[in-house]
Amino acid sequence: MKKTNPHFETDAIRTQIERTTFLEHSSPIYMTSSFVFEDAEDMRASFAEEKDRNIYSRYSNPNGTELIDKVCKMEGAEAGFAFASGMAAVFSTFAALLESGDHILSARNIFGSTHSLFTQFFPKWKITHTYFRIDELENVEALITPKTKVIYAESPTNPGVDLVDLERLGAIAKKHGLIFIVDNCFASPYLQQPIKFGAHLVIHSGTKLMDGQGRVLAGITVGRADLIDKIYRFARIAGPSLSPFNAWLLSKSLETLAVRVDRHCRNALEVAQFLEGHTNVQWVKYPFLPSHPQHKLARKQMKAGGCVLAFEVKGGVQAGRKFFDAIKLLSLSANLGDSRSIITHPASTTHSKLSEKERMESGITDGMVRISVGLEHIEDIIGDISQALDAIC
Template sequence: MSNNPKFETQAIRTQSERTGNREHTAPLYLTSSFLFDDAEQMRAMFADEIPGNLYSRFSNPNTTELIDKVCLLEGAESGYATATGMAAVFTTLAALCSSGDHILACRSVFGSTHTVLTKLLPKWNITHSYVDIHETDSWAASIQPNTKLLFVETPSNPAVDILDLEWLGKFADEHGLILIVDNCFATPYLQQPIKFGAHLVLHSATKYMDGQGRVLGGLVVGKEELVDEVRLFARHSGPALSPFNAWILSKSIETLALRMDRHCSNALALAERLESHPDVELVKYPFLPSHPQYEVAKKQMRQGGGIVSIVVNGGVDRGREFLNQVKVASLTANLGDSRTIVTHPASTTHAKLTDDQRAEVGILPGLIRISVGLEHVDDIIADIEQALAASKPILA
């Protein structure tokens, strides 16, 4: 490769060392363990004196290739692959926090992340405070003497709010906090938080990394000394990614840029079309000039991503009926698929929040999250428009 290969070339040509069989693509290493030449090599590997594969819960050539690739694309020093995206979230927080520590988190987080912060970590006396993404001037007041880290999503799920990564990096540095960014919606193709000062970046590889709804996976990449703590925790608690899923994900990343280009162009076209629709109260998409953080999104993202959030007239009932009327789009618990997916967060992913909690993060009763797929954009737009028409209440 050239001395400075582009993203697409790195995504395709980063590969584990070929075996004597001269394979063009990395083989599957479906083995639970690995052989040692002798007792001394076995001892040295277990003592971490020499590198090598011991056991696939620790490392495997397929997971190593995936990690190396994502580290390169994100500009990270090291990484670890987990069985799911939520395993990446929980493992990172549990590995870095001790009893008595405090976490500062943006209020707009994925529903399961909210549960980890509010239900699971408090069992070990790890507390948190939520801060409003729209009121960053007040964040410093929420820092406590025991605050260890800052956890954010940008773009956020599902309201696609944008946080200023450059500001976040400076804020974390000023207050001595570990900055963790969930980069799932953007992927490293659209955004690299480490360039702005993030210490760790998390992904649900289940989403755009795979891109076709086939496998589960998670990734933690960033500063080596922090990843070492995550790796130690994961090595003994066991949330390892399977070699097969790692192989699938590494191959999928070869087409990530191509797919994200289409996701983004389709999403922007849909967002622009729906902005003037009479049955849509609000359209939020990072690269629409009407988005509150449009200028920030343009500064730190290559394109606006594949998620469009709309608020339909008629509240919860209209939102749920809209889902019943789609014909092309899927109703499923995923996003980032080649297929367009629609969900109603107020009654599904964020149903366990109170009405007030949902309102605080912009999840209105009629909010619909559209994960815009790779179908022809005309067919996507037609399906959404016909579902809006078919779900419109009949006036007496």
């Protein structure tokens, strides 16, 4: 049967705001802090929300609207809101939905800054959390309390690229009337749509694959309209909204998301296969590598394996230092999803604020290396990694 709706790639390119009288082909940037009204009645009705129109760019802006509409189509979501960073999206989503005394049930394997929110800041407002192991989902229901409001997870996880069974968690959330939130940053909407598996809200750091070139900070939350309305009302007061320029840039970046991510995934799989056969590598994990313990789940939930892989160098800390110091082409940075390949040491960077015990519980060993495989020629990427591994002998 012929497809009646546009494909993902077409929506990414053709979802645009209405053209102005100049009939521009590419959406312009609306660098304005505010918008004018036709008369007193128009002003009153706009602030009374009797009209759906732009008032102030902290609330909405045409560029932000285009970006949100585009991501909603990609994720199969009803509504969304765009933020100044991925962590602004994470914090604002929780802050808008939770009250003092509420409880979060979260996967243990989460980004270090999200862990810091749960452990250092939310307790000040008497918001508690409990972590569950992603390989022991049979124990999740026993951790639900009368105060539990949210189930939260990342998949694939940062930095160990482990997977969470989204459909199973979605079923648990539905059974107990909980809000299921998924950080979909590592996969991007091109590779995975958590709403299909029962998620109510999906969060992205647009800084990563969505932008894809390391230029902007951005975040977005999309999902069920009633939940997004609460997030919107919090955000228009608190002010963490995305700037018009960054929204415009990110919307343009999404036009090439599919072709970029296809290349990322091909390169990452080849790097993973190379590392798996190297004598100086203890282990390697990549979702679409057959040796990944959740390879079958990855094939079910994702279109391809993504741009990130993790591995461990043999020889301990000293060997790891030699390896990183020998890298020439790859960037030593804490970002990911960039056109440039990036290599980092999670234990001393992105997850350094966790205690050693907390890192071990999350599967982050002292020797773990995370690579965000970029768009350079695959022979050059592997060549640099190969010479650096040889240097530790």
